[in-house]
Amino acid sequence: MNTPALGRGVVMASVGLLMAFLAIWQWVPAMLNVPSFILPPPTKVWSETVRMLGTEKLLLHTGITTLEVVVGFVLGSLLGLVVGCILGVSPKTELVLSPYILALQIAPKVAFAPLFVMWLGYTVYPKILVAILIVFFPVMVNMLTAIRTVDPDLVNLARSFSASRWQIFRMVEYPMSMAPLFSGLRIAATLAVIGVVVGEMVGGNKGLGYLLVFGEGQGNTAMVFVTIIMLTLIGIAAYWLVVWAERRVLHYLPRAQHTMV
Amino acid sequence: MANPIRIEYRNVTKRFVSGTGTNITAVEEVSLAIADGEVVSLIGPSGCGKSTLLNMGSGLYAPTDGDVLVDGVRVSGPNRHVAFMLQKDLLLPWRTIRQNVELGAEIQGIDASERRRQALALLERFHLRGFEDHYPHQLSGGMRQRAALARTLAIEPLVLLLDEPFSALDAQTKMVLQADLARTLATERKTTLFITHDLTEGVVLSDRVLVMSRRPGRIVEEIQIDLPDRADTFARRQHPRIIEYTRELTNLLDIGHQALQ
Numbered sequence: 001m002n003t004p005a006l007g008r009g010v011v012m013a014s015v016g017l018l019m020a021f022l023a024i025w026q027w028v029p030a031m032l033n034v035p036s037f038i039l040p041p042p043t044k045v046w047s048e049t050v051r052m053l054g055t056e057k058l059l060l061h062t063g064i065t066t067l068e069v070v071v072g073f074v075l076g077s078l079l080g081l082v083v084g085c086i087l088g089v090s091p092k093t094e095l096v097l098s099p100y101i102l103a104l105q106i107a108p109k110v111a112f113a114p115l116f117v118m119w120l121g122y123t124v125y126p127k128i129l130v131a132i133l134i135v136f137f138p139v140m141v142n143m144l145t146a147i148r149t150v151d152p153d154l155v156n157l158a159r160s161f162s163a164s165r166w167q168i169f170r171m172v173e174y175p176m177s178m179a180p181l182f183s184g185l186r187i188a189a190t191l192a193v194i195g196v197v198v199g200e201m202v203g204g205n206k207g208l209g210y211l212l213v214f215g216e217g218q219g220n221t222a223m224v225f226v227t228i229i230m231l232t233l234i235g236i237a238a239y240w241l242v243v244w245a246e247r248r249v250l251h252y253l254p255r256a257q258h259t260m261v
Numbered sequence: 262m263a264n265p266i267r268i269e270y271r272n273v274t275k276r277f278v279s280g281t282g283t284n285i286t287a288v289e290e291v292s293l294a295i296a297d298g299e300v301v302s303l304i305g306p307s308g309c310g311k312s313t314l315l316n317m318g319s320g321l322y323a324p325t326d327g328d329v330l331v332d333g334v335r336v337s338g339p340n341r342h343v344a345f346m347l348q349k350d351l352l353l354p355w356r357t358i359r360q361n362v363e364l365g366a367e368i369q370g371i372d373a374s375e376r377r378r379q380a381l382a383l384l385e386r387f388h389l390r391g392f393e394d395h396y397p398h399q400l401s402g403g404m405r406q407r408a409a410l411a412r413t414l415a416i417e418p419l420v421l422l423l424d425e426p427f428s429a430l431d432a433q434t435k436m437v438l439q440a441d442l443a444r445t446l447a448t449e450r451k452t453t454l455f456i457t458h459d460l461t462e463g464v465v466l467s468d469r470v471l472v473m474s475r476r477p478g479r480i481v482e483e484i485q486i487d488l489p490d491r492a493d494t495f496a497r498r499q500h501p502r503i504i505e506y507t508r509e510l511t512n513l514l515d516i517g518h519q520a521l522q
Binding site for chain 2: 153157158159160171172175176178252253254
């Protein structure tokens, strides 16, 4: 995805950095006498991955977590988008709802996980619900501020053409908010993983969050490492998907304005 | 009457309440009338309420006292007969140049093939043929401002309100755009109120120049420009009396200043 001129050097540097990182992880802790049950070396993490693929149904748990992340992210983002638009065009609605929104925003969303598990049982639903709740805010707030900060001269331009309120929203405010919306979605993609994992850790016997707690109970550090890596991979995939969508939607922006991270 | 009045300000006063709660009078008792096909420039110190006059002309806000009339009808809101253009091009970055030019016509529900034909004709006239499918960021400042001018003319307004449209351009681009504008205003007989800081620009483009005082803005002087070649700015610039007019305006601006000390 880099420009061809940079491509070769950038790839070499990336691979070199990875090699150096793995080498340090493999040998430095051993030299400092850190026991491998505290910090398992990459080789042990790899063999544990192979074991978990066979006996712990690692792929099944990963699949369930991925599903919860995707559903939670999509629903939470849609909700944030819609509410952000409504509050953006209607300052009165925002004023009326602001104390509740603020309270819900300040409350640590993961603290709701036990409650949702009690309500909905050991199913996928409480995990999705935590993800929706945690994804909702950055999307909603970004959309709301984006609509409010559209250049008033642009709105006046549309007004001078006798645009209706709906036309101003559809033709100016909404498309103008796409760049800030995607900043919100990038944050939301990583938060969705956190929401789902916390939900899985609290209750149930499926998903990577469950494997984390299970590995901890067994005193199996390598298993916890593998699970963390899988969770990170899900997070990266979700993030890249957002970046990919952003490039397609914001195709009209100059190239330099697109970033990978 | 041979030459009907297209836009008229009758004893217009506009007051605002500032952030600190004090009343600010932006313009006071302004009366002016512009006949069909006439180009009138408005010059004055910064903050004298020139832009306030323009916003009231386009119906974006109402005068505190007095009336604005377009073609004899009181302006009570944005209307199709008036179009404005600012120093900022206000092109929408996600629309191609052609789609930007079509904005007003699209808002007003004009048939897609009709507005496309019209937009392409305007782009041809403003030397933007071949750029119709480009996005704004791919164009230079002068080209973008030309596209903005095309967008302003696309709704076929009776009256043009131009607020320092060329003040952000370099000197050479500015002269080319002034020439394009002057030719268009003459061939289409557009009634125009042109706000500028550039005294020579005002003299070169106009039939009359109005001088405003510091805030609260009032019209303190009116100068008739008795020069030929209003349609050809390069020819008019050669005229020796240009210097006399600009000298007179320079002096008048000082008088306007002192009158309020």
